[in-house]
Amino acid sequence: MTTKILKAISLGAMLSIGSVSALSAAECIAPANPGGGWDFTCRQIGKILYDIGAVDKPVQVTNMAGAGGGLAYGHVVNERGDDADLIIAASSATTTRLAQNAYAGMTADQVRFVGAIGADPGIIAVAADSPYQTLGDLVDAIKADPGSVAFAGGSAVGGFDHLKPLMILKEAGFTDITKIKYIGVDGGADAITQTVGGFTQAMTGDMSEIVSFLSNGDIRVIAVLTEERVPGFEDIPTAKEQGYDVVAVNWRGLYVPKGITDEQFNAWADKLQQVADSEEWAKAMTDNGLAPFTKVGGDFQSYVDGLVASINAMSKELGVIQ
């Protein structure tokens, strides 16, 4: 009987480790389970904030998975609307879902986006034995016969991976975007598997998803969707230099509740800038295949507003929202 009780206690302790919280310390909500991108954002930014002395107590990370970040969003909007000690991890996925009304009616203006300090560059890749050598080849093939090229990506239909090729094709003057074939599979690696296997002709995803396949020689990256070539991957051409002015990156950043004062908002923006400038963050970025992408404060908020508007317009055209 004693052993049974002991086991029950140890199990209870085990379960509650994730939820111990220190009084009045800043809290970072990762709207996903431990291990994902949002969790990484909270843990890295939280740790660096404390290490460089921007906060005086360690930042407590809370995992609140559900509805692709929607549960955490609802929690912040409805219950923590004026909590100045709260930051929440966000990425392009957050704004894409908000733009597509995937958070049950909640909108992007119900929180404040405080900044992004790094980004995973978007890429378009083909199998190593593919006839398409450049982005231009691929675009021409689609223009000639939209059915001849199918894309695979790690997000659902209408998700950010799906939107990347659509942005390129719109830029190239191909407007019938509903004709473009896309299948959403379980993550970037799965998308590569389908492309290498010849079931789809191209893969759309993030740089971090393809790094290990690149050195193996299974795939060829025909475009990276950044302003300039990415450090460490100088031989991959940007879409822009191939004549398609499309920049699509999966940024990593934070939002805060709507109800905090401008001073509090600016204080967070300032702290985030300090993290962005730190050596620790530079190291974390290289370790995780992120490219520099720093936008904080009002600058970032207007970037997000623009992003939400353009994704919303494209999603309507695509028919994923009314």
Added chain:
Amino acid sequence: MEIFSNLALGFGVALSPFTLMLAVAGCFLGTIIGALPGLGPSNGVAILIPITFTLGLDATSALVLMTSVYYGAMYGGRISSILLNIPGDEPALMTTLDGYPMAKAGRAGDALVLSGVASFVGALLATIGLMFLAPTLARVAFFFGPAEYFALYLLAFCTLGGMASNNQAKAALAACIGLGIAMIGVDSSSGLPRMTGGNLHLYDGIDFLVAIVGLFAIAEVFFFIESHGAGSSIGVKLEKVTIPWKDIFDTRWTMVRSSCVGFIAGILPGAGASLGSFLAYMTEKSIAGEKGGFGTGVPKGIAAPEAGNNAAAGGALVPMLTLGVPGSGTTAVLLALLMTLNITPGPTLFTERPEVVWGLIASLLIANFVLLLMNVPMVKIFVKILMVPPWILLPGVTMISFVGIYSLSGSYFDLLLMVGFGALGYFLRKLDVPTVPVILGILLGGNMEDALRRAMTLSDGDVTYLFSSPIAVGLWIAAIAGFVAPMFLRGVLRKPPAITD
């Protein structure tokens, strides 16, 4: 002999006292997590991830701890399947079919030992397979496109009919209920929410664990309340544990075959351990024929799913390590852990980080022997956790179920849903509708639908695309044979007794 030098490197890493301690601790925790209904391997591993951060473990140690928990949970899941008729986790579902009847017949100890040995054989063969074949087998995933996956899942559903052979219509009805439940959530082929009623909690769909715990554990509580504890099926006696040498010897080929089936199912991304144990059980059942008595508590019916699901657990590591594609829910969590530790799994992992890969393989081998010891001679320790009078055990199971389910998402909504599933399970059992097909519908339905929708997108709705490769055609033939054969055989052979309990 590159493998042996690699393995020596691996054992060099894994045999340090600290790593060894982590492996033993992981096995122990994993077995408990597996044994407790409501705590499956995937959320068990997810819950423990923060601990690896807190302890500041390096990549290899963290991986050793997590995979020991993973293997441990695969072993542990059978304990409550056999003793309580409540699967400890999803892959242990099939073990209830023969494990519980055998335990009820007074052979609980034999069932536990036999399933422990089967688990060992499955896991060991899978680890060896992982060691020798991983880089080669990784290429298998390149041959499976949407059409092949659809045919594979179809095969699983077509063999369902044989599962509740006393009434196929009810089994089909149950599978349809499961498929219907699997449709809830955001439709990944259009991005639109379906049947969520605007409720954010339903956007991710319904977690299998919520359904399993509800249909099995909570439904059991309702029956217990109804009968005032009198006719409860819970509380099998376990007097003493001896080793049933004869059964182990008799099932040796079953274990080997099931390990192969499970390993292959594990390698295919997304299929996972549940499909592995299911296909292993069905393969053995059809080999044994209707006279095999599957569903009545025969040794082969216990050995097959256990060898199958443990082999699948090892198999699932193949695509995870070599392609970065998780082969099951738990490996998806492990993959996330690897990424956090700055290890990017992929084709180059074996050459770039050999100490991680071979350290992992060596510790899997060690974990396997530790688990065999824990689960055969020392099985009573775990059994004691579950061997208390029903009026103590059942509230305990209920409490753990609630805590476990709450830990999934931290929302009370899942708890309500679980109670809802409990009510559903109660009525289904009153109507003599088997609940296992419901779970399989939820477990595999979503994947099957995704595969079909992707195939239709790629082919512009051309149905012949589904039969466009030899692999797909082979799977279709197997599926049709699996569906039709029982109908013709029924006239020849006598019906076996009902398996629903």
